[in-house]
Structures are given as C-alpha cells and as structure tokens.
Amino acid sequence: MYGKRSRFLTIMLTLGLAFFYIPMLLLVIYSFNYSKLVPVWGGWSLRWYEVLFQSEEVWSAVGLSLRIAFVNATFATILGAFAGLAMVRFGRFRGRTLFGGMLVAPLVMPEVITGLSLLVLFITLKQWIGWPAERGFVTITIAHITFSLAYVAVTVQARLTGMGQSLEEAASDLGAKPFKVLTAITIPRLTPALISGWLLAFSLSLDDLVIASFVTGPGANTLPILIFSRIRLGLRPDINALATIIILFVAICVAIAAIILFRQQRREEIDHQLAQRENG
Amino acid sequence: MTDITDHTAADSDAPLWSRLARRMQANWRVIITIIPFAWLFLFFLFPFFIVAKISLAEVIIASPPFSRMIEWTDGGIMTIRLVFDNFTYILTDNLYFNTYVNSLKISVTSTIICLLFGYPIAYGIVRSGPVAKPILLFTIILPFWTSFLLRVYAWMGLLADQGTINNLLISLGLIDEPIRMLYTEFAVYVGIVYTYMPFMILPLYANMEKLDLSLNEAAADLGSRPTNTFFRVTLPLTIPGIIAGSLLVFIPATGEYVIPDLLGGGNVQMIGRVLFNEFSRNTDWPVAAAVAIVLLFLLVLPIIIFQYYQGKASEAG
Numbered sequence: 001m002y003g004k005r006s007r008f009l010t011i012m013l014t015l016g017l018a019f020f021y022i023p024m025l026l027l028v029i030y031s032f033n034y035s036k037l038v039p040v041w042g043g044w045s046l047r048w049y050e051v052l053f054q055s056e057e058v059w060s061a062v063g064l065s066l067r068i069a070f071v072n073a074t075f076a077t078i079l080g081a082f083a084g085l086a087m088v089r090f091g092r093f094r095g096r097t098l099f100g101g102m103l104v105a106p107l108v109m110p111e112v113i114t115g116l117s118l119l120v121l122f123i124t125l126k127q128w129i130g131w132p133a134e135r136g137f138v139t140i141t142i143a144h145i146t147f148s149l150a151y152v153a154v155t156v157q158a159r160l161t162g163m164g165q166s167l168e169e170a171a172s173d174l175g176a177k178p179f180k181v182l183t184a185i186t187i188p189r190l191t192p193a194l195i196s197g198w199l200l201a202f203s204l205s206l207d208d209l210v211i212a213s214f215v216t217g218p219g220a221n222t223l224p225i226l227i228f229s230r231i232r233l234g235l236r237p238d239i240n241a242l243a244t245i246i247i248l249f250v251a252i253c254v255a256i257a258a259i260i261l262f263r264q265q266r267r268e269e270i271d272h273q274l275a276q277r278e279n280g
Numbered sequence: 281m282t283d284i285t286d287h288t289a290a291d292s293d294a295p296l297w298s299r300l301a302r303r304m305q306a307n308w309r310v311i312i313t314i315i316p317f318a319w320l321f322l323f324f325l326f327p328f329f330i331v332a333k334i335s336l337a338e339v340i341i342a343s344p345p346f347s348r349m350i351e352w353t354d355g356g357i358m359t360i361r362l363v364f365d366n367f368t369y370i371l372t373d374n375l376y377f378n379t380y381v382n383s384l385k386i387s388v389t390s391t392i393i394c395l396l397f398g399y400p401i402a403y404g405i406v407r408s409g410p411v412a413k414p415i416l417l418f419t420i421i422l423p424f425w426t427s428f429l430l431r432v433y434a435w436m437g438l439l440a441d442q443g444t445i446n447n448l449l450i451s452l453g454l455i456d457e458p459i460r461m462l463y464t465e466f467a468v469y470v471g472i473v474y475t476y477m478p479f480m481i482l483p484l485y486a487n488m489e490k491l492d493l494s495l496n497e498a499a500a501d502l503g504s505r506p507t508n509t510f511f512r513v514t515l516p517l518t519i520p521g522i523i524a525g526s527l528l529v530f531i532p533a534t535g536e537y538v539i540p541d542l543l544g545g546g547n548v549q550m551i552g553r554v555l556f557n558e559f560s561r562n563t564d565w566p567v568a569a570a571v572a573i574v575l576l577f578l579l580v581l582p583i584i585i586f587q588y589y590q591g592k593a594s595e596a597g
Contacts, residue, residue: 100591120569
C-alpha cells in the first residue's frame with residue numbers, strides 16, 4: 001500500500017527515529033571520552049577500551065555468553081522448526097490448542113515468572129533425580145532454549161503459511177513420499193526462516209539478564225549479568241566502550257542477515273516470474 | 281515398513297542403524313511433534329505447577345526453604361497440607377497490593393503512550409515509497425536486536441543529574457539546578473516506552489500493510505475528508521494490530537524488572553522488582569511463589585487474548 005505520506009506522518013517518523021537513535025549515539029560517543037565521569041567531556045580517548053580488553057572478568061563472561069548463545073540457537077532452531085511444522089503442516093491433532101498456547105505464551109510471559117519457575121524446577125529435579133548437580137551453563141542454556149524456540153516457531157510458522165503448499169503438493173503428485181517432500185522441498189525452502197530464527201535465538205540469548213540471573217549458579221556470570229552488576233551502581237565508561245562494541249557487532253550481523261534474506265527473496269521472485277512466463 | 285525403497289544401500293551396510301532410520305522415517309510426524317511438545321511441557325508448563333505448589337507451603341529453615349505439601353505420618357497415612365496464608369498475606373498487605381496497582385498503572389499508561397506514538401510511525405512506514413520502506417523498517421528492527429540492557433543504560437546517561445539532558449539545559453541557560461529525572465517514575469516511563477516501542481510498531485505495521493488503499497480512495501471519491509476516512513475506515517481495520525501490539529507491550533511491561541531497578545532506583549515499586557528481590561535476598565520462597573502466581577492470574581486473560589489474535593494472524597498468513 002503505497003500512497004502519499006502526510007507531513008504529520010513524516011514528522012512523527014523523524015521524531016521516532018531521533019528518539020530511537022540519539023540515546024545510542026550518545027552512548028557510543030561517550031565511550032571515547034577520556035573523563036572518568038561519563039557525561040563530563042574530557043577529550044577523545046581510547047583508554048576505556050584498553051581497560052575493557054585487560055579485564056579477564058569481561059572476557060570470561062563474553063566466552064560463557066557466546067557458548068550459551070551458540071548452543072541455544074542451534075537447539076532452539078531445530079525444536080522451533082519442528083514445532084512450526086507440526087502447527088502448520090500436520091493439520092489438527094490432539095492437544096494442538098494446548099501446544100499452540102505453550103508456543104505463544106513464552107513470547108509475552110514476564111521474565112521474572114519464567115525465571116522463577118525454571119529455578120524452582122531445577123531445584124526440584126535436583127532433589128528427585130540429582131540432576132542438574134550445579135546451576136550454570138547447562139541450566140541457562142535450557143532456560144534460553146525454552147523461550148527462544150517459541151520465537152523460532154513463530155518465524156517458521158509465518159514462512160510456512162507464506163510460501164503455501166503448492167510445491168509440496170506437486171512433489172507428492174509426482175510420487176514423492178511425505179518424508180522426501182519434507183527433506184527435498186520444505187526444509188530447503190524454509191532456510192531463510194531458519195537462518196533468521198537462528199540469529200534471533202542467538203541474540204535473544206546474548207541479551208537475557210533476568211532469566212539467566214534466576215537459573216545461574218555461583219561463578220557462572222554471563223555478559224548481561226556482569227554488565228548489570230556494574231551499572232546498578234551508576235554510569236561506567238568501560239561499559240560504554242563494551243556497549244559500543246556490542247552495538248557495532250549486532251548492527252553488522254543484522255545488516256548481513258538482512259542482505260542474505262533480501263537476496264533470497266529476490267531470487268525467489270525472479271524464479272516465480274520465470275516460471276509464470278514458461279507457463280504462459 | 282515396506283514403503284521405503286530408496287535406502288537399500290544403507291540396509292546392507294548397517295542393519296541396526298537403517299532399521300532405526302526406517303522407523304524414524306515412518307513415524308517422523310509423531311517425532312517432530314512430540315520433541316518440542318515434551319520440551320515445552322517439561323520446561324515451561326510443568327514448572328508453573330511446582331510454583332503453585334510452593335505458594336501453598338510454609339516457609340521453613342531448610343533447603344529448599346519451604347514445607348512439604350504431602351507428608352507421610354508413622355502410620356502410613358498421607359496428609360496434604362495446603363496453606364493459603366501466603367495469598368491472604370499478599371492480598372491484604374498494603375505494600376504488595378499497592379505494588380500490583382502501581383505496576384498495572386505504569387504498564388497501562390506506557391502501552392497507551394507507545395500506541396499514540398507507534399501508530400503514526402507504523403502508518404508513516406506503510407505509506408512510504410518502495411525504497412524508503414525496507415530501510416525504515418530495518419531502522420525500527422535494529423534497536424530490537426540491540427541489547428535491551430544497554431538501551432536502558434543509555435537512558436541512565438541521558439537522565440542522570442549530571443547527565444546529558446541536564447548538562448544541555450544548564451549550558452543553554454534554561455535551568456540553574458539539574459532537574460531530577462533518573463530514579464523517578466518519569467524515567468521508568470521513558471525506559472519502557474523506549475524499549476517496548478518496536479513491539480508496538482511491528483504488529484501494527486504487519487496489520488496496516490495488508491490494508492487495501494482503494495478503500496481510502498473510495499471514501500475520498502464519496503466525499504469523505506481524510507480525517508473522517510481515517511477514523512471510519514483505517515482505524516477500525518487496524519484494530520487487530522492495535523490489540524496485538526498493545527498486549528505485546530502491556531504483558532511483559534507489567535512484570536518488568538530491569539527498568540524499574542535501573543531507572544527507578546528504589547523509588548518506583550513494580551511487582552517484577554519486588555518478586556526478584558524477594559527471591560534473591562529473602563528466603564521466603566512461598567511468599568515469592570504466591571506473588572508470581574497472583575501476577576500470572578492478572579495476566580492470564582491478556583495472554584489468552586494475545587494467543588487468540590496470534591493464532592488468527594498465523595492462520596490468515
């Protein structure tokens with residue numbers, strides 16, 4: 001729906017973008033501030049980056065967070081894709097409503113509730129079966145998979161509904177077994193959704209503070225837990241430096257992902273047009 | 281098992297593996313459904329029952345610090361103890377009651393502010409040209425991918441007494457003394473609106489993009505003014521987007537912990553913060569569990585409405 005944008009809408013858009021980006025821009029600028037007091041300008045400097053790179057605490061937190069994010073994204077993508085397929089392609093099955101509810105609820109559930117209930121679960125399980133013996137990497141990863149898989153499932157569901165079933169129907173008309181249809185047609189066509197689902201799960205995991213704080217154990221500090229413990233007491237220039245690196249990293253990743261998805265979409269559109277021309 | 285014909289080579293190599301593979305191929309639908317279902321049941325649904333159970337227990341000095349619900353006496357008689365004291369305590373205690381009310385007030389107001397600003401922004405994107413549109417959409421999505429914690433932190437720097445806004449106003453000569461903004465309710469509103477705005481804009485955008493512009497043209501042809509057309513045609517058609525976006529802001533904002541903690545300091549009481557502190561500092565788990573259950577009860581209806589609209593949206597495609 002393209003149409004004329006009124007002046008009011010243009011002003012709102014501009015204000016909105018300024019509101020979104022000025023705080024982050026200032027965050028980045030102050031990371032290059034020499035002064036120890038964040039909002040007092042003391043000239044350009046890279047000293048807080050040096051402080052940051054020398055902190056072993058920061059490096060180990062980055063390592064833990066990246067490992068959790070990687071394992072989480074991989075498992076959440078597989079489970080989320082399964083869930084999305086079950087919801088969209090398998091018709092009505094018993095328990096589908098309950099299943100659908102459990103898939104959507106994690107998207108909106110307040111983090112304190114999810115975190116608290118998972119902690120209670122892990123403690124109860126430890127009493128019953130002695131596992132998990134200690135909380136940390138494993139418990140945080142399980143907690144992250146639980147909410148990430150819901151986000152992946154939504155992405156996969158949208159893609160499955162969007163791409164329709166005509167190619168799959170054609171394949172089975174030509175004699176392909178359902179499993180063959182899945183591996184040869186459905187999964188390859190799902191790839192863009194799986195990539196964006198993986199990236200989404202990865203970034204959700206890197207971002208989570210509340211749930212990780214609940215289910216972590218002594219000594220297992222993820223990056224958000226470390227950042228939070230430091231900024232609770234006020235502004236810190238080394239955190240500005242860390243924030244700048246993270247923002248830059250995320251922006252590059254999102255831009256790459258957007259380009260990949262955009263190209264894939266274009267290619268499919270071209271294929272579609274060619275196919276129509278051949279038919280016509 | 282005779283329906284698989286294209287795996288004969290694998291059969292002779294590894295009979296056990298291929299038998300397993302065949303079984304999996306025959307039952308793959310069941311497997312694909314059961315794995316995520318079981319995961320969510322164990323790690324999402326089941327824990328709520330444990331929380332509910334603990335909320336009905338008494339606090340004792342032990343690990344974990346709550347009494348057992350089911351006890352076996354010497355004679356082999358099972359006794360079930362349910363203690364509703366925690367709930368009566370929460371619902372009659374002024375501190376908890378006011379905190380719930382305050383949380384709801386803050387989340388409802390923030391949702392309305394998000395809607396008032398998010399709606400024209402989403403509409404502005406939809407009405408943009410084919411080149412500007414994906415770029416604008418990208419700029420809205422980008423902050424969503426950036427760390428939530430750092431976006432809140434950015435506002436600490438802006439709102440502090442010695443922060444950017446106060447420094448700017450003082451240097452412009454508009455004020456002499458810094459205005460106290462950080463650690464007030466105002467800061468919490470700013471934080472929630474800032475971090476949750478994309479959740480409002482994106483569902484609205486998805487909804488508006490499907491609108492048929494010819495309806496607006498038809499209304500204009502029939503002599504309707506643009507304002508009238510907006511309120512009579514566009515607004516009613518975007519109600520599903522408004523509901524989805526509002527719930528996506530309202531539900532998580534009610535239980536928000538990070539924003540009241542970092543931007544509100546100790547001055548703004550929200551239930552998520554009380555719950556978190558109750559759990560990490562005190563050892564009164566039964567009360568904390570009861571606080572969580574009451575919060576869940578408050579949000580159950582909005583969550584069900586959200587699921588309904590989400591389900592409709594995914595079926596409509």
